[in-house]
Amino acid sequence: MARDDPQTDHVDVIIVGAGISGVDAAYRLKTLSKGKSWLILEARDRIGGTWDLFRYPGVRSDSDIFTLGFPFRPWPSDQAIVEGAAIRDYVEDTAHEFGIFEQIRFGHRVVGASWSSEEGRWTVEAEHQGQTRRLTCTFLFSCGGYYDYEAGYRPEWPGEKEFGGQIVHPQAWPEELDYSGKEVAVIGSGATAVTLVPSLAEKATHVTMVQRSPTYIVSRPARDRIAGVLQRILPRKAAHSAIRWKNVLLTIYMYSRARKRPERAAAFIKNMIRKELPEDYPVDRDFTPQYKPWDQRLCLVPDGDLFASMRSGKVSIATGAVERFTKDGLRLESGEDVAADIIITATGLVVKLFGGIALKVDGKPVTPGERLIYKGMMLSGVPNFFLSFGYTNASWTLRSDVTARAVCKILNHMARRGFDVCTPREPKEGMERIPVISFSSGYVQRALPSLPKQGNRQPWLVPQNYVKDRLAMRFVPVDADLEFSRNATAVRA
Template sequence: MENKILDVLIVGAGLSGIGAAVHITKRCPGKSFAIVEGRERLGGTWDLFRYPGIRSDSDMYTLGYNFKPWTSRRAIADAPSILKYLNETVDEYRLKDKIQFNHKVVDASWSSEEALWTVSLQHGDGSLSTVQCNFLHMCSGYYDYEEGHNPDFPGKAEFSGQIVHPQFWPEDMDYSGKKVVVIGSGATAVTIVPVMAESAEHVTMLQRSPTYIVSAPGVDKWALRFRKALPSKLAYLMTRWKNVLWGLFTFNLARNKPKAFKKRLLDMVQEEMGPDVDMANFTPSYNPWDQRLCLVPDSDLFASIKSGKASIVTDHVESFSKEGIKLKSGQTLEADIIVTATGLKMLTGGSATISVDGKPVNFGETINYKGVMFSGIPNFGMTMGYTNASWTLKADLTSEYVCRLVNFMAENGTPIATPTLPSDGSIGTEPMLDFSSGYVQRAIKDLPKQGDRKPWRLNQNYPKDIINLRHKTVDDGVLVFSKAGAVAVHSPDNQDDVASIAAE
């Protein structure tokens, strides 16, 4: 691949990257592309995380691709099933030869003179190579693969047992008959607790504050009914839209009637746990969908707690001790193993250094365009899934839009496309993610912004994005098209100026 100029370079061989490659194959015939993956295997999140019970936190009829029906019986799928689905996709579309493993992007620099990205790749043996491309499509996710969020709890060194972060789960981990404390209350914690509780002596989920927890059937009965009555693709489409519309309905209901929606969620927990449950452990201080809801399949977490094999404690860590964790309330939780399910460290564009015409890009100073590109960065797309729905719904639409854009540039002889802010500085900004979750708030200053109007504003709405990304004109007057040596350049330090560099 070295020294070859590609039409599109895809970064990442997870759900997003493999999906992007299929869309290019189907929609951009004749265009050259490759996938580079920093790790030695495909799968991204679904290969990296190996903790007990690792599974989807969305149904697979929406987390699956729009071009490949999910045919497994389970709607909430474990990581091995998702990896099988991914490998089937790679085989079906003959993508194996397109993937370069152990090729990590360390630098990407754009040249307006050449209308090319020059991308530096570090191989598994430490050596470097470069590849050039016209369009760079980042499908590497939104978090740091090499480092999780791991608070420096006082007294860590004193603890006599084992401390594990879910992002780096040891293959030989034996927790049978052990006392386990899982610190956290998010999707990872609610997944780990019931699975570990099956063989551990006891598992305690220690949370600073509760999260909304909702049970859903592991098998979608409507999907099975559709499959019996309809052709496979139509059944998948029907199930997909059923789940999309139900998700949108409940999200909008939560935002418009938060008190009533909160009451219903808590009533559902009460119904699951019985009249004697301490609802303080299940009652968040924030409104539903200010953070993502935690989905548990077939009530597994609730069943684990009711059996006595697991429990929830709401308190703050004062320090670790030899025996376990001292809480601010004065209580001590004894533990042989402590699992720090304390979250992710967010990254935009991975750990690579990115520059445009010699100027380093600071994503925190850019504004999102259509949920795909960023102000002042030519020929650069990034897949970011929905916060209120399945990741792949947005990933599919992002890839479709990138294909439309690549085809438009080729057809019109304008190989550069730059999202360009108005020169009057009239676009107001706000955080790109309207979420109070810790992992978002810790990274908020480094994340791109969104504008106060379209096309600089995120929809977080799949039907609207179908219109926006699949059907609206590519040449909207905001995306500036130019030839090599002529490009609109946005200065993030001065949002009110748009400089035109012309070299005909």
């Protein structure tokens, strides 16, 4: 897709990001809105997004691959929980198979995008090889995820300079790091920590997971036996669809039960953990969170690998806030000392909506925190702009694909009616503003002021339910609370 003069490039749709969401969006545009021209701008030099960025030991999905993967390209085995490198390869193979890879411009970091109502188009600024390139498009589709790729969340503790070992954040994992025969402390208890700990334990002398407070941890088989049976008896696509819907409906059911009866769900999870550990293990101390199930995302451990590492004696848990680093490790506020040669700060992500792209509409900066989110995919008052944002209680790709389909529906509607611009308009009677994510997790709470808000009724309410979203996409009118125009100058944000 290279052009002699990239300064003058214009396409109907620019997709930002070549991860799962971006490739899915491209496939839907290619198959459902065939008359539209498009390209993908990717800041990195490889495809895959999250699954190319994270390189720490054991990195894997915390959702099953049958729902995390593409609905149009079946996963070929019954392996449900998959390593990051395999997911990245799957994304790249999909892009090649469907003619998407050739439409990606790598090394193009989008830093700004400005909408002109007079011209009826976006001007996108991308940094490439030390230069700023400008491309234009009629529609801008942000598929760059929700967190900062440059750095993770990294609090500082007293005494760090005294520590005699190495401090590493998983998001910037050094390939040359040798932890063989070392004492390792992992600060954190989220998805990254529970993934890292059993993987590090394979080579390290001992690994201590240092958690300020416990997290809900659930063991799940790495292989899906039902998927294996369905793959043997059904055609490939039919099997994939059946497995996908089985997992979708099961997830919705389990989430609903947990929210309706949180005490019972918490007790069920704790009893599962008791069966994984010795009878005298203090489960209440290390595995009793201070919040209800799904107030934060549950952590998944395939085949109970974390608990197996604990039973082997190579992994232990220290519960309590870190007071300071010491020369030989770290000390908790309780006075407990944890020895370590290497300390891993698995302390979370930094939320960075749109990958940090500075949006402007007719010269005025767009502040996402002041906007309402429309159908989970557009911002009030921002014309011809779409964003892909996944579920908090299910696989990210489920919501991304719903969004991509809905975008194509809008584009096709506009093409049939001869419209140039679509803009979500907040109802005149006003609306209650609610946080778009209800999680109590630290990374969410830190980001809430910068995130758009949802409303208390459709189409401004974002249901965390794939079935409801699919039904709404099919049966809710495409023009609900959307303002369409044939004259670009008539739309002012």
